[in-house]
Amino acid sequence: MNDLERKIxxxxxQQPMATQQELAAALQLSRESVAGYISRLTQKGAILGKGYILPNANNIVVLGGANVDLTGTSTANFRMGDSNPGVVNQSAGGVGRNIAENLARLGNDVSMLSLVGHDHRGRFLIEHAREVGISTDDIIQHPDFATSSYLAMNNEQGELVGAIADMAIIDQLTPALLADKLPRLQAATTLVVEANLLPETLSWLAQQKLSAPIIADAVSAAKAPRLIPLLAKIDVLKVNRFEALAILKKPETDSSSVEQLIDELLAQGVGSVLLSLAEQGVMYGDAEHKYLQSVPACQIASDTGAGDALIAGYVHSLKLTEQIKPRLGFAIACAVATLESKDAVSTLLTETYVCQRFADFLTTTEFPLTELESHSNE
Known part of the structure; x- marks a missing residue:
């Protein structure tokens, strides 16, 4: 940004409601010149569209899927091919949406860029997002496709016996549709993406001039290879072993060590890797460091959403400390808080809750608990 752009x-x-002619008079420029500079500032993401809407100083954009989860659990012995008495619950879900909610609950300014239908489920997701603090200005409602939905059936023990995923709408989140949202992406201070997006959408994203660090979630072994065109732009990549193997085009029987997998991902241009090892913890790796962080003891209620909380916790920790070990510790604490919840996103999750619930564990990772407590008391 040059000096004149900064002045504009x-x-x-100072005058967000001023017309271009009024701005031109104040700056002693022609209206045409001011219009040209405003157009360039919009392209750079310094202005968010019409009305001179300016982005917040610290804003996170999550680009990914949002869906409604419908879960039916039998209250009696489950009989296949028959109607079973039970309980049906509806909740907000989707990898990207879960990450966004976790970030909002941790106190971040976060916007969800996603696609829902013009239907009651789409309205449910938008309203729920507003309730938990996610900005919905960038959620697009598609006139022809239904909101993404996941229908699961569990037996009386809570075990999955079958499911149907209706998620065709996410394939409509194309480069053509996102072109109008490019200023929003350019204005982000952090951009979180996930592999439910189309390969061509991720390829398009790799071609854009974005200043924000990109944090990516591989989602699954089947979808992880979609991130390949974006690898050189990714600052933090969260994967498990099978997702790493899929990205590297290796068979699941490959015997490479965790360290070797991280090194190969780094060689593809990734800035750093969070490789989840389930109950064994998380291995972090970048060009200079490798850390294995274990998981604190906990009572697991459900493992759904723990990975989404891990990546959200790590993104949040970027503003709390510059040290890698404490960042990793905080991220794992967020994941464990979710493991202890029956919900995919823990309703207890806040920065304060995580620091208090896992104080002993965070101390071992040299997390700055004292500094945060002092800040919260100011």
């Missing part, structure tokens, strides 16, 4: 942006901040 400062003038807009």
């Amino acid at each position: 942006l400062t003038a807009i901040k």
Whole structure:
């Protein structure tokens, strides 16, 4: 951004309702010149579209899927091919949406860029997002496709016996549709993406001039290879072993060590890797460091959503400390808080709750608990 662009942006901040002619008079420029600079500032993401809407200083954009989860659990011995008495629950879900909710509950300014239908489930997701603190300005409602839905059936022991995923709408989140949202992506201070997006969408994203660090979730071994065109732009990649193997085009029987897999991902241009090892913890790796962080003891209620909380916790920790070990510790604490919840996103999750619930564990990772407590008391 050059000096004149900075002056125009400062003038807009001081008079956000000013017309281009009024800005031109104040800056002693022609209206045409001001219009041209405003157009360029919009392309750079310094202005968010019409009305001179300016982005917040710290804003996270999550680009990914949002769906409604419908779960039916039998209250009696489950009989296949028959109607079973039970309980049906509806909740908000989706990898990207779960990450966004975790970030919002941790106190971040987060916006969800996703696609829902013009239907009651789409309205449910938008309303739920607003309730938990996610900005919905960038959620697009598609006129022709139904909101993404996941229908699961569990037996009387809570074990999955069958499921149907209706998620065709996510394939409509194409480069053509996202082109109008490019200023929003360019204005983000952190961009979180996930592999439910189409390969061509991720390829398009790799071609854009974005200043924000990109955090990516591989989602599954089947979808992880979609991230390949984006690897050189990814600052933090969260994978498990099978997802790493899929990205590297290795068979599941490959005997490479965790360290070797991380090194190969780094060689593809990834800035750093969070490799989940389930109950064994998480291995972090970048060009200079490798750390294995174990998981604190906990009472597991459900493992759904723990990975989404892990990546959200790590993103949040970026503003809490510059040290890698404490960041990793905080991320794992967020994941464990979710393991202890029956919900995919723990309703207890806040920065304060995580620091209090896992104080002993975080101390072992040299997390700055004292500094945060002092800050919260100011």
